[in-house]
Amino acid sequence: MAGAGRSGRDVLPRRAEVLAGLSVAIDLGLGQPAEHMLRSATLACRLADRLDLSSEQRGTIYYxxxxxxxxxHADSQEYARWFGDDIAVRREAFLVDWSGVPYLRFLLGHVAKGEPLPHRLKVMTTLFRDARGQLGHMIHSHCASAAALAHHIGLPSEVAHVLAFTFERHDGQGLPVGVSGDSIPIEMRVAQLADVAEVHHRMFGLDAAVTMITSRRGGQFDPAVVDAVLASPEEIFAPARDGDAWREALEKAPDHHVRLTNESFDHLVCAIGDFVDLKCPFTLGHSRAVAALASAAGESLGVAEGDVDILRRAGHLHDLGRLGVSNQVWSNPAGLNSSDWERVRMHPYLTERVLDRIPGLGAVRTVARAHHEHLDGTGYPLGLSGSMLGRSERILAAAVAYQSALEPRPYRAELDPEQATVRLRSRSGSGALDPECVEAVLSAAGHRTLRHRREDLLTPREREILCLVARGLTNRQIAGQLVLSEKTVRNHVERTYVKIGASNRVGASLYALEHGLASPPVTAPEAPQ
Structure with missing residues (x-):
């Protein structure tokens, strides 16, 4: 029986194990097999040792x-806007040097790929009118997002600083600034080579990897780092002991011995859920809300304290698998065709695969993977039913269904609380959701007060616009919704960004989450009598 034997007393994982699990989720969005980033980190640490770097530099290189x-991943919406399938373009970008004619050919082949020809031509015209400027803007946003997210998940400031140089090149032809040589931190020069070399070595073998890095010596890659590899490539690319790349990578983590407390673990899983929700602007705050609803419903039903912890953590982590599905699918306003639907049905399974890598999360994994399962067997990905679904799985499924109804989707508007209640009770009446768990979730939603911190920092109008920016609306869309001029909206946005210290939507979104501004004010339904 699913969920049998859960106690909530599993030994908490080490911090490095959770971040390694996060890296596997990142692999999904890159179109790479699990442990790509972990193997890259191992290669990078071997290079750091070969270059005789300090332990502090080595630790920064690792993370x-x-x-x-x-x-x-936080900028997947922008990738999908330009390239259609954001995952496919990331996967194939590993195989081309981002410079010169080959790179232009790569862009031409991937702009709006999979879209109708008239749309592709329109996007191509827009992009190539100022390709470097357009890509530079997107990459600047990526770097700012990466730094903000690194800080959000608790990584040192040195890591956030280094991530700003991800797309720079040794020859100065990179983006967004075009710095060159030693102006790029050595930590990023090592990380860049390790990341690309891992893909080429895994796909084509040692000779091909050596040929690739040699051809990019002095261009994309620092000659000194290349030469460190060429001195003994067999050692740099040596397989992990016993073939266990996960274990070897964890041993190289600078904090591999640090085990999380309950408090630090909860903070980390919440931050990871926030990261996942940023993939689609319309899911901002989704995982936090689901975690709060599910845990409150569990408490009202008398679920044991340890299992409430499991429910809350599963609520934060249940959508990790969404990273493995392209935004071209999630953001389709026409709804899903049969092929897209099969990809969507896989995302709970991908969540399970990620969580399965992290020791001590067996119970959380079991609950999280079942967030779209139904009592009547019509759910996915496994079609579990009845006694195969424990109380926690049923609660989480009801919480996800309710919260999702309150959020907009590209193919429908959000429902108000009353409409969401009707839809949820309809699903319980049809046998899909557990009636008792549905009522517990609705009770938790009905008693919930949506507190918004009213700080003097932002005016009411700025808070309103910040919320819409965080939800992915353009200045023009905000202007239309609020009956303002586009220039007025732009001024509000720029002034708000300065006040909160943000430089793009992701920074604004994280601020909105942390200050209770992630959703427009909603009148909660009255509590059941």
Whole structure:
């Protein structure tokens, strides 16, 4: 029986294990197999030792390599806007040097890929009118996002600083600033080579990896770092002992011995849930809300304290698998065709695969993977039913269904609380959701007060516009919704960014989350009598 034997007393994982699990989720969005980022971190640490770098530099290299693409996922909407399938373009970008004619050919082949020809031509015209400027803007946003997210998940400030140079090149032809040579931190020069070399070595073998890095010596890559590899490539690319890349990578983590407390673990899983929700602007705050609803419903139903902890953590982590599905699918205003639907049905399974890598999260994994399962067997990905679903799985499914109804989707508007209640009770009446768990979730939602911190820092109008920016609306869309001029909205946005210290939507979104501004004010339904 699913969920049997859960006690909530599993030994908490080490911090490095949770961040390694996060790196596997990042792999999903890169279109790379699990442990790509971990193997890259191992290669980078071997290079750091070969270059005789300090232990502090080595530690920064480890985590900069492990999460260097974290900002890309937060900017998936922009990738999808230009390239259609954001995951496919990231996967194939590993195989081309981002410079010169090959890079232009790569861009031409991927702009709006999969879209109708008239749309592709329109996007191409827009992009190539100022390709470097357009890409520079997107990459600047990526770097700012990566730094903000690194800080949000508790990584040292040195890691956030290094991530700002992810797309720079040794020859100065990179973006967004075009710095060159030693102006790029050595930690990023090592991380860049390790990341790309891991892909080429895994796909094509040692000789091909050596040929690739040699061809990019002095261009993308620092000659000194290349030469460190060429001195003994067999040692740099040696397989992990016993083939266990996970264990070897964890041993190289600078804080591999640090075990999380309950408080630090909860903070980290909340931050990871926030990161996942940034993939689609319309899911901002989704995981936090689900975690709060599920844990409150569990408490009202008398669920044991340890299992309430499991429910809350599963609520934060249940959508990790969304990173493995392209925004081209999630953001389709026409709804899903059969192929897209099969990809969507896989995302709870991908959540399970990520969480399965982290020791001590067996119970959380079991609950999280079932967030779209139904009592009548019509859910996914496994079609579990009845006695195969424990109380916690049923609560989480009801919480996800209710919260999702309150959020907009590209193919429908958000429902108000009363409409969401009707939809949820309809699903329980049809046998899909557990009636008792549905009522517990609705009771938790009905008694919940939506507190918004009213600080003098932002005016009411600025708070309102910040919320809409965080939800992914453009200045023009905000102007139309609030009946303002686009120039007025732009001025409000710029002034708000200065006040809160943000430089792009992701920074604004994180501020909105932390200050209770992630959703417009909603009147909560009255509590059941």
């Amino acid at each position: 900069a390599t492990l999460v260097m693409w974290i900002g890309c």
